Amino acid sequence: MTDFVSFQKIARYSRGVIVTEKLDGTNASVYIGEDGEFLTGSRNRWITPEADNHGFARWANTHREELLTLGPGRHFGEWWGSGIQRGYGLPNGDKRFSLFNVTRWCLHGQVPLVLPTNDPKVTKKQDILPPCVGLVPLLCMVNFDDLCPTAWINELKEHGSYAAPFMNPEGIVIYHTASGTLFKKTIENDDKAKSEVA
Numbered sequence: 483m484t485d486f487v488s489f490q491k492i493a494r495y496s497r498g499v500i501v502t503e504k505l506d507g508t509n510a511s512v513y514i515g516e517d518g519e520f521l522t523g524s525r526n527r528w529i530t531p532e533a534d535n536h537g538f539a540r541w542a543n544t545h546r547e548e549l550l551t552l553g554p555g556r557h558f559g560e561w562w563g564s565g566i567q568r569g570y571g572l573p574n575g576d577k578r579f580s581l582f583n584v585t586r587w588c589l590h591g592q593v594p595l596v597l598p599t600n601d602p603k604v605t606k607k608q609d610i611l612p613p614c615v616g617l618v619p620l621l622c623m624v625n626f627d628d629l630c631p632t633a634w635i636n637e638l639k640e641h642g643s644y645a646a647p648f649m650n651p652e653g654i655v656i657y658h659t660a661s662g663t664l665f666k667k668t669i670e671n672d673d674k675a676k677s678e679v680a
Contacts, residue, residue: 493661499626500659501634502584503619503644504666505570506652507562510538510579516554520546536566537577548612558582560618562645570646580616580645582655585623587611618655619644626658631667639669 509525521528522542524535531540538561542549549557563570563577572578581587587609588594594608611617621634621644634654638644643651653668671679 493658493663495660496625496627497658497660498623499629500584500623500657501621501629501631502582502655502657503621503638503651504653504655504668505560505562505580505618505643505645506567507560508536508538508566510535510542510559510561512542512549512552512557514550514552514554514557518550520550536561537575538579541577541579545612545614548614551612552615553609559615568648568650568652570643570648572646578616578645579614580618581611582618584617584620587617589617590615616645621654629656631656635667635669 511523513519513521513523520543522539523529524538529535529539531543534540541561559579559581561577561579562568563572564575566577585597585608588611590611590613592610594610596605596607599606621637631654638651638654642649645651651669653666653672656665656667657663658665
């Protein structure tokens, strides 16, 4: 007999979204195993200081002890700055690692927020990042019904990047919390696939 396949659960449309600035660098990740295993990755592969991606593995291994404080799991972010894509005006090899999960983490030196959970009786406090790690800029947290992506695109055009004083930002990322889905909207060439833009 053929295995039964159930229909997927449908997420509620009218739920929260988190809008962050889309940084134009290169995807990077740190994996920390329960046993302390430490790996670095790009979008598609594990990388090492000998087979690197814009120096991220070398940087991560130099900051290994600090990064281990992130705890077990996969920590995804953007490796950006001098010599990578737009560069953001950062000079002399200045590169930065900014994590994507802006609700879980609080920047080093800031006061962690207390966040609600699905259970109104339970709250969670943000974890604090080590000094060597940043976050992609959080632009807003709203209900999906109230989101106006064009307003945020216009804000970035007028203000520039919130990550660094740079007047040519890339765009925004929209995370729909109920579905766990990410969307991106770029300032330039939003109607084309990345492969179509030379």
